[in-house]
Amino acid sequence: MTSPADSAGLGSPAGRYRMLRLIRGFEELALDLVRSGAITGGIHPYIGQEAVAVGVCAALRPQDRITSTHRGHGHVLAKGAAPDRLLAELLGRTSGLNQGRGGSMHAADFSLGILGANGIVGAGGPIAVGAAWSARQAGEDRVAVAFFGDGALNQGVLLESFNLAAMWQLPVLFVCENNGYATTLPAATAVAGSATGRAAAFGIPAAEVDGMDTEAVRSAATEAVTRARGGGGPGFLECRTYRFEGHHTMERLMKLHYRTAEEIADWREHDPLPRAAALLPDGLAAKLDASVREQLAAAEQFALGSEHPDPERALDHLYADGLRPRAGSTA
């Protein structure tokens, strides 16, 4: 059983809160499953940054498209992917979004305009530009969003894609999730000038926004998306945010000291969930939390109960035309 897509729910504060909680709960569950060994290879948890995915996706229509990052679960869920099938993907099961062929870093659902999380920093930027170009060629008013982190600001291909988007006035929104660190390297020691300054240099309207505030992100994204959809060209948002967990799950074992406990505690004070809950009538957040718990319990049951793929089919889908490559041994 697959649960229905959730993106339509982002139109109300309650729907947005529920999605924040769903992403948070999903990541907590995924962390447990990494710890237990059920998920192999680890994940890059999105905990702390949920307001960015939810705020941006709340500004989108179902036919709009996104490209995501190695830290992609939040974007994928907020664009409407089924949590049970995403979890099954993380577990490498055939019922996963990608039939267990992609895992955490490549989760995609093309039927929802999710052109994939991506394992290469900055790679999604120009792909989103291509999707925006395509939509314009087809005469459709779809917008494309590229999510990326502060680390991607130093990838040349991303800056090249700013230029293409601006030159051709394409309907694309660049969303920089500045969580302060490119893995362990502080943005302050890696990014000359400023993030918004880089976009502005290409003539792209650029805004800095509190990335811990869902409504602020939604408002800024709505403005940029509306402009892009109306033919006004690309936009850029720098969402100042923070990841409460490590860069990836391996970090728990590594005892790294690139940021202080005080810094993490300070940012936890800005947790986007209580801020979004405060906008709701009394008692509603608790009800939504309970419904998310139920949904995730069902997702876990679905995912853990799903089939493992057959090793005989490891080369399925290597080619879209069904070409079967030679085997690695003839003996």
Next chain:
Amino acid sequence: MRLSYTKALNRALTDALAEDPAVCVFGEDIGAGMAGPTLNLLDRFGPGRIVDTPLSEQAFTSMAIGAALTGRRPVIEFQIPSLLFLVFEQLVNQAHKFSLMTGGQTGVPLTCLVPGSGSRDGWAGQHSDHPYSLFAHAGMKTVVPATPTDAYGLLRSAIADPDPVIVFAPAAALPVRETVTWELAPIPLGCARIHREGTDVTVVAVGHLVHDALAVAEELAPEISVEVFDPRTLHPFDWPALAASLERTGRLVVIDDSNRSCGIGAEVLATAAEEMRLVAPPRRITRPDGTVLPFAPQLDRALQPHRDQLRRALRAVMK
């Protein structure tokens, strides 16, 4: 009709653009048609489909991938073969991997055209590479047509294919002209062509080297009966056709403009040795290991496969 290789590429693009509105072309100086294959396309199809790009190979390659993921059928022209090294990530790590990584949710119908691959005489180290083996090794469908008719037919099939395909048009094949009395038509990928039948030795020749192989075969006809086998597509390679040829000849020489180690020539020899009939040790003629083509014409030519080497190899396998 007299058809040049470049004109054949131009015809293939024109016909594909006319037939399918999803086809579009990206590249540098393609509006002016500087490399030849895109001549007059801008006038006929307009800037919406013939997109002159800034010098941002990585971004426009990925942009074409994004377009391919969302319903377009883009062709990218790369003016210089070595530009492929800039976009190895985009082609191999993104375009090639999307189908499998998404569990078959999408193909990436992208064609990369490299008119003027290999040495162009006098363009030196960074304009003279012939990296088709790299792409075949990585698993991208890889095509190296030798003749105008094949260039037309294989480019048409590449554009129609649901997967990324890279088409190398060797600089040394561009001057080839054919008198075409037949209807130009798509030629399926993965099908070899035997240009000349023979009974003593199979010469597997790649791209422009097909013409060298044919010349040497004619010249040596009184002493050796040479079959000239043009794989046309390096990945997927037409192994059954090679096996059938070696059933007839039992001897194998490969002439291949790749660097020696891990080149397609090495793969042909290895596969033949493992799986096919050979009555004599096979030979291959390639560029040296790790070649960088030097500028001076004598040095440039000295490192490319040449006819003397082929003559010697043919006589060696007959001993």
